[in-house]
Amino acid sequence: MTDSVLGQVVASKRVIVCVGSGGVGKTTVSAALALKGAQLGRKALVLTIDPARRLAASLGLSELGNAETRISTDMLRAAGLEPKGELFAMMLDLKRTWDDLIIKRAPADRREAILGSRFYQQLSSALAGSQEYIAMEKLVDLRLNRDYDLLVLDTPPTAHALDFLDAPNRVLDFIGNERVRSLLSPALKAGHLGLKVLNLTGGYFVRTLSRLTGFALLQELADFLGTLAPMYDVFKERAVKVKQVLGSQETAFVLVTSPHPLTVDESAFFHTLLLQDAMPVAAVVANRVNQAQVKAEELAAEQLVALAGKLEGAPTEFSEPAVERLRNAVAETESLARADERQLARLASLCAPTPLVRVPRFDE
Known part of the structure; x- marks a missing residue:
């Protein structure tokens, strides 16, 4: 990694x-x-x-699991690298x-009920923001409880930036939604009998939801919220801790x-x-940037033939149409490079003064 900006980030930060x-x-x-770390x-x-x-x-492994796996020094050396430290993934x-x-966090007498709930399955797999939240939760756990000098989080793809920034709030809203809790509070306090009475005596929201979902499912929702209620403060505390770690001077966003x-x-x-949320953005990395090595109009036919001769499997002789196709290919690459440069100039202006790092497109 030759870029000084990213080199400094890797050398000085604890979390990227x-x-x-x-x-x-x-x-x-x-x-x-x-x-690089x-x-x-x-x-x-x-x-x-x-x-x-x-x-x-990317690391030359057949698979990775939920446990921290050390990348062997022999594998890295086989790739021409001499790491002074250790790399895990x-x-x-x-x-x-x-x-x-x-x-780890739920009261002992509520764990099985939470883990067995279908609403918990929704929370842990399909709820918007659940992937982002649990990734950040794990990152913070590793940061506070393990001895790594550098943690790098590859966040999940997001359809919208807010999916990442709002993840803790979305999970907290699911667990401690005040509107749902207030509408179901009589049932949560009185148990099964309370919900039946509420359903029979005029709770419009409950009666409507019950018709749409079925009474048993509504009762299950009430039970789940009641079981999960004591954990709201735990999740809230962890969300605050996540925010603190992400906003720390030892953290950098790339x-x-x-x-x-x-x-x-x-x-x-x-x-x-990110800036509005006070997150420390260290760099913007523009990946897979097309670069023109030569200009098509500056190449004579002999130079094109010499250039093509360096390609693997290239013939020893080229017809005039083949040379022209080569010239067009070089011109197309040059055009793509100019288009990329225009977009990167716009990106640099929009994200100033955050440094912009260009990574060229490499052949697969």
Whole structure:
């Protein structure tokens, strides 16, 4: 990693959070940052919840699990690297991580009821923000209770920036929704009989919801909220701790993007939200940037043939149409590079003064 901006971030921070749209290369950037930390002598862990297992592929592994896995020094040396520190990686199992949180934090007499509830299954798997929340919860747990010098979080792809920033609030709203709790409070206080009386004596919300969902399901919701109620303060406390760690001077956000116009717009918006939320944004990384090595109009036919001759499997002789096709390909690459540069100039302006780091497109 030759860029001084990212090099300084890796050398000085305890937590790096890589954020951005899906498909821009966050996982690869996250792995590279953690690897650089290990090369600098730090004990580094890169953490992902990517179900496509791109992190394992980036590190040359067949698979990763919910446990922290050390990347062998021999494997790194085989790739021409000489790390002074240690590199670990893990892929979060969302359901298991949620279960571990409940087992650790829930009152002993309520754990089984919570874990067995269908509403808990919704919370731990499908609720908007649940992935982001549990990833941040695990990050904070590792930061406070383990001895890693550097933690790099590869955040899940988000359709909208607010999915990430609002994750703790969405989970808290599900657990402690005041409106639902007030409407169901007689049942929560009186138990099964209270809910039956409420349903029979005029609770419009309850009667309507009961018709739509069935009385048994509504009773189950009341039971679940009652069981989970004592944990609201625990989740609230943890959400505050997450906010403190993310806003710490030892934490840095790296916003990963690409030169695509729509991605630039979304990244600029995300950058604004991060700053408004007082999150420490250290750099914007523009990944897979097209670069023109030469200009088509400056190449003579002989130079094009010489250039093509360097390609693997290229023929020894080229016809005039083949040379022209090569010239068009070089011109197309040059055009793509100019388009990328225009978008990056716009991105740099929108995100100023945050440093913009360019990562060129590499052949697969």
